[in-house]
Amino acid sequence: MSIKELFETMEYGPAPESAAEALAWLVDQGDRFGHFIDGAFTAPGDGFDSRNPATGEVLATLTQATQAEVDAAVAAARKAQPKWAALGGAGRARYLYAIARLLQKHSRLFAVLETLDNGKPIRESRDIDIPLAQRHFYYHAGMAQLMESELPDAEPLGVCGQIIPWNFPLLMLAWKVAPALAMGNTVVLKPAEYTSLTALLFADICQQAGVPKGVVNIVTGDGAVGEMIVASDVDKIAFTGSTAVGRRIREATAGRGLELTLELGGKSAYIVFDDADIDSAIEGLVDAIWFNQGQVCCAGSRLLVQEGIADRFHSKLRARMDGLRLGNPLDKCIDVGAVVDPVQLQTIERMVASNTAGTVHQASCALPENGCYYPPTLITGLSTSDPLMQEEIFGPVLVSTTFRTPAEAVELANNTRYGLAATVWTENVNLAFDIAPKLVAGVVWVNATNLFDAAAGFGGVRESGFGREGGWEGLAAYTRPKGKCKALARIEPATGQGAPVDPIDRTAKLYVGGKQARPDGGYSRPVWGKSGLLGHVGLANRKDVRNAVEAAAGAAGWAKTTGHLRAQILYYIGENLSARAEEFAHRIDAMTGKRGGAQEVEASIQRLFTAAAWADKYDGQVHGVPIRGVALAMKEPVGVIGALCADEAPLLGLVSVMAPAIAMGNRVVLAASEPYPLAATDFYQILDTSDVPAGVVNILTGSHGELAKPLASHLNVDAVWSFSSTDLSAEIERAAAGNLKRTWVNNATSLDWGVDHSKRFLQAATEIKNIWVPYGE
């Protein structure tokens, strides 16, 4: 068309970014890639093609890693790790800083390569993915610098196996590699098979930065290679991807003593109240669900609109959708690019086709003839019971329903197995700060969406996984407390015979929902001491676990009490225990046949006081994120925690777990020391007299082996801990895969209960939720 005609039509026209430099880089590498192991690229082997999803063209041929190659990568990382850790934080910071600088210097090359490989619009790779990846390395260069001074008790985990998805290839690499290296770990990383090219360019960057060989290893291939890494001799697995695969990794790593963080799927709620800036909320949806073709784990894919504005909102939204420009991802004037692969495109098509409910609107944009494209789609009028309201589509498809009240908005938002992110739009600060803490999610955005930064932790709850990436909270995923653990020997209950020591029979029952309860099975066992029969305890079974969890879940109000109130109750427990210290000491000595009872009681009182002290002081943080606004890292209780308490310390083991957990607002189901259960059953009398609300603490006695599985597999339990001398770690972690509950198991090692580990317990008893609040008038 002539300029004169264009003057009339005022079309946008093509505005392509050149792919020449990126294609030239691929040619320089021979269009074939091996792995990056021990500081060098291996010779290319048998493998697969990496294609541009926008055109179907082959970009390069990649190598499918063999077992021997994965082993070589892990061995290289293992060999390099001690020296890398010994380099010190300041030494490592220089390398991280150099990587950040190089990412910046080659930013356009990375951006274009990412777009060619993944199909996302060049605007996104150029303005979001690559700058955020740089930011992650800059930020963690600082964390390396500060490690010795700020985390003096932390040490690296060792070798980290890292498996990342295809939706943000370089950014997910940065999220995984930067904190791991900063804390002195070495890594074996597998990029997704669809999108490995920027990881290979990153390997090139590592060489340029002079990163010591073996510190960063990159192996390519499909899920089979991921399985090899999971099965290999690593100290940690970090995975971002689907919930289904995350669950398999949880099962595969169960009981191996590996650290594990999982960042999985989501069906994040996007809540719009009737007082919101509607146009801005609609623009937010463009960034929520049409960002990266909706292939975003935290995409605001579930729209909840207040009923009174729903019609107007939806019609404005449909108009906005029709203005979206879809096409060649390298075009600088494109909003929506290509879906990553034909397989993913078919999944989206199948899911939308299977839906028969509601009204479907698809943006009126022309689809290119070739390539993996799917139009922006809105489905209104769905109900919570419709599959598309529950299942993650991972495409540019928004589903919508309405709500009447703030309470109903929260109820609908939380009516999901996932818990990754949520968005709230309202101009009312009271409403925003009332709703944000109630949403079950790791990240909440107020009047914004999909804001990310290295300084703010990202990660989910429920089946969206566990662990945080970014911020101070993210460092916990790549460090552990210094110190060695001793192996733990199983403690068998004492046996004996003869008459009871106490002529009057006292029956120890279970303690469930603030009441003493007989065990469902109707069985008891004797507890013997050196001096004779000390009493009987009930043998709890799975139904008692069910009842205890029911009671704990019912005591949710405890989480809403103030830290001050919880402190008062913990002090009161300590006070009442102190009043009966002598009796408890005797009891412990009688059961264990040792003389440490008095000391254990005193330590228990101290733990209660320490937890009371922390109850109103274990504060969150305000992260300095680069916006005009704040990210509030709020600490929230995990929920219902099930714990198998230490056998060797019948009172202290129980109190050390219970006190910090309830101080943070959790409710607990505690399985008492199996051989020495009577301290726990005496203890519930103390609880009864200390104003502890019913259901906050529930105590079961019986076989740890029997209780472990129902507790670990219970879908309404949010975390399970085991300090039992029975080695149940594998069984617990495997069973925990059901709802991906957090686990803390001892892997047959002992914790020194004489030492105050309260900080570790507080950390395990809380989830960090980052609430982003941009502001400005």
Added chain:
Amino acid sequence: METQSLERTAHLPQVTEPRNPGMELDLDWVRAVQANTSAIERRAATLPGRRSVKRDYQAAWLLKAITLIDLTTLSGDDTVGRVRRLCAKARQPVAPALLDALGMGPITTGAVCVYHDMIETAVEALEGTGIPVAAVSTGFPAGLSPFHLRVAEIGESVAAGAEEIDIVISRRHVLTGDWQALYDEMKAFRAACGHAHVKAILATGELGSLRNVARASLVCMMAGADFIKTSTGKESVNATLPVSLVMIRAIRDYYDRTGYRVGYKPAGGISKAKDALVYLSLMKDELGDRWLQPDLFRFGASSLLGDIERQLEHHVTGAYSAGYRHAVG
């Protein structure tokens, strides 16, 4: 007369837009309007990265931008000679050779904008071109002269031949939330304009918040404004993208609710060709192509034209241009 109207149709849209008659003041609507500053700023900040116009398309867009300029001089030292020169530039904003090279016929700017005393000169200088003369009015720029004089000023300017009147609103009505007073004032100004089109200058840099900008925009449209305009050019902050986004979203809502299209004029601070392209894409994306015509969109600008001319010459020659190669206005 016949030739004149023919010439006009060459560069004005074929569709005759019915004038916005205004409506009753709807305070429920006004008070329900929200504007979230951070979100609006984010949208405004990412827009230039989301839209890009290249090559011939860019040249066409820049030519379009010229036809949307209210070529303006609002200085205390304006003289007849100065205004005549400006009008000559408005008639022929781009050198004919350059237009030929671009394959484009003759174009003019959207209007010429002057103070009242210069209307006669401008009307005379533009006779036969179809280019309307716009006059700033109502005690421009502060709008604090006696109300009856402000109304009278409009009448004088219309009588002098101004086809468009750029009025300034009383900022104090917005700052105190006296929407009724703002409505009444605007309605009186509109009435005084008669057949002349009225642009309501909100002086957004003095309204304190984007929410106020949104509400003032709506009230002025309810009172019958044909255009809403950001600034006088005399405030410390003039047209910005966030302010523009708020005002054009108000225009969209008003159109959705009433069916009447109101025009938009950002003024002050738009001096680069690239800025003009961003504004055009903002209008195109938020309001649609209909708002890319001079009856619904104007740039209030004086130095913008020079930059566009340089970019157009660059388009033709491939070499970056120099300011002195293009006639000053």
